[in-house]
Amino acid sequence: MLRTTLRTTALTTTLYLLASSLAVAADCDRIGNDAVEIGQIIAAGDTKSAVKQAEKLAEREVDCVEAQLLLATTLNARLDMVGGLKALSVSKKYRRAIAAALDIDPDNVDARTEEIGYLIAAPSIAGGSREKAAVRIAELRTIDPLAAAQMQLSLSRSGNDPDAVISSLQTLVNMAHSDYGPRSELARRLILAGRTDEADRELSSWAPDLSPDAWVVLEHQYLRAATRVYGGFELDIAEALLRQFIEARGHLDHPRLPSIAKANALIGSTYEGRGDFDKASDAYQATLRDDPDNRRAQDGLARISERRGE
Structure with a gap:
C-alpha cells in the first residue's frame, strides 16, 4: 500500500x-x-x-x-x-x-518517456517489453538526448547488470554536469563495485558549493570519506571528513544523509585499517549502541576478537 x-x-x-x-x-x-x-x-x-x-x-x-x-x-x-x-x-x-x-x-517527449517507462515497468502480459523500450529510447535520442539518457538509466536499473547502470550514469553525468543526483549515485555504485579510484575522480571533479543545499555538501563529504575507507587509502583524511560529517549531521536531518551510526562504523574501519584496534573497537561499539544491526560494526568486532584470540 x-x-x-x-x-x-x-x-x-x-x-x-x-x-x-x-x-x-x-x-x-x-x-x-x-x-x-x-x-x-x-x-x-x-x-x-x-x-x-x-x-x-x-x-x-x-x-x-x-x-x-x-x-x-x-x-x-x-x-x-x-x-x-x-x-x-x-x-x-x-x-x-x-x-x-x-x-x-510523434515528437512529444513527455508522451515518449511515459511510454518507455511503462514498457520498462509493465509485465509482458500487459505489454511491457525491455526490447521495445530500448528501441523507443534509440528513437528518443534523436529528439531529446538528455531525456533518452535518463530513460536508458531507468532501463539499466531494471536489469541485473551493475556495469550497465554505471555506464548509463556516466553518460548522464557527462550530459548534465551540474546535476548532483546522478553523480552521487555513480560514486556510490563505483564504490560498491570496488572502483574507488574512479569514484574519487567523480567526486573530486564536482564542487559541492555549486549546490545551495546543505545536505548535498554533507553527502558529498561522506562519500569522499567512504571512497577512502573502501579503497583503503588516506584513512586519516577519511577519519577527519567523517568527524566533520558527524558534527554537522547532528544539526541537519535529511533522508538522503547517512546516519551518524554509519559514519561511526566507517571511523572504526579507518582505525582498523591503521592497526589501532582499541579505537576501532570503541567506534564499532558506539555504532552498535545506536544501530544494533550494523553489519560493518558487527564484522569489525568479530575480526578484532579473532585477532586478539578472544
Whole structure:
C-alpha cells in the first residue's frame, strides 16, 4: 500500500506539471483546470472517478496531445489500484491513450518517456517489453538526448547488470554536469563495485558549493570519506571528513544523509585499517549502541576478537 501511495503522489505531481507547463495550446486551454481537478481526485484515492473524468476530457479534446497524455497518466495511476483481468483491461486503455498522444505529436517527449517507462515497468502480459523500450529510447535520442539518457538509466536499473547502470550514469553525468543526483549515485555504485579510484575522480571533479543545499555538501563529504575507507587509502583524511560529517549531521536531518551510526562504523574501519584496534573497537561499539544491526560494526568486532584470540 505504501508503494501505491508513493506512486499516486508522484502521478499527482505529474498531473499538476501537465496543468502548468504542457496545456498551453489554444485548443487545449481548458486542460490545466481539468488536470488540477483530476490530480486532486487521484490524491483522494478515487482513481476510478479520475479515469472517467479523464476519458471525458480526452473525448472532448480529441486532437490535444496533452489531453491524451493526461488520460494515459491517470490510467497508469489506476493500474496501481487494480489487479487481474481488470488490470489488463486498464493497460489496454493506457496503451491506446499513449498511441493517440503519439499519433498527434510523434515528437512529444513527455508522451515518449511515459511510454518507455511503462514498457520498462509493465509485465509482458500487459505489454511491457525491455526490447521495445530500448528501441523507443534509440528513437528518443534523436529528439531529446538528455531525456533518452535518463530513460536508458531507468532501463539499466531494471536489469541485473551493475556495469550497465554505471555506464548509463556516466553518460548522464557527462550530459548534465551540474546535476548532483546522478553523480552521487555513480560514486556510490563505483564504490560498491570496488572502483574507488574512479569514484574519487567523480567526486573530486564536482564542487559541492555549486549546490545551495546543505545536505548535498554533507553527502558529498561522506562519500569522499567512504571512497577512502573502501579503497583503503588516506584513512586519516577519511577519519577527519567523517568527524566533520558527524558534527554537522547532528544539526541537519535529511533522508538522503547517512546516519551518524554509519559514519561511526566507517571511523572504526579507518582505525582498523591503521592497526589501532582499541579505537576501532570503541567506534564499532558506539555504532552498535545506536544501530544494533550494523553489519560493518558487527564484522569489525568479530575480526578484532579473532585477532586478539578472544
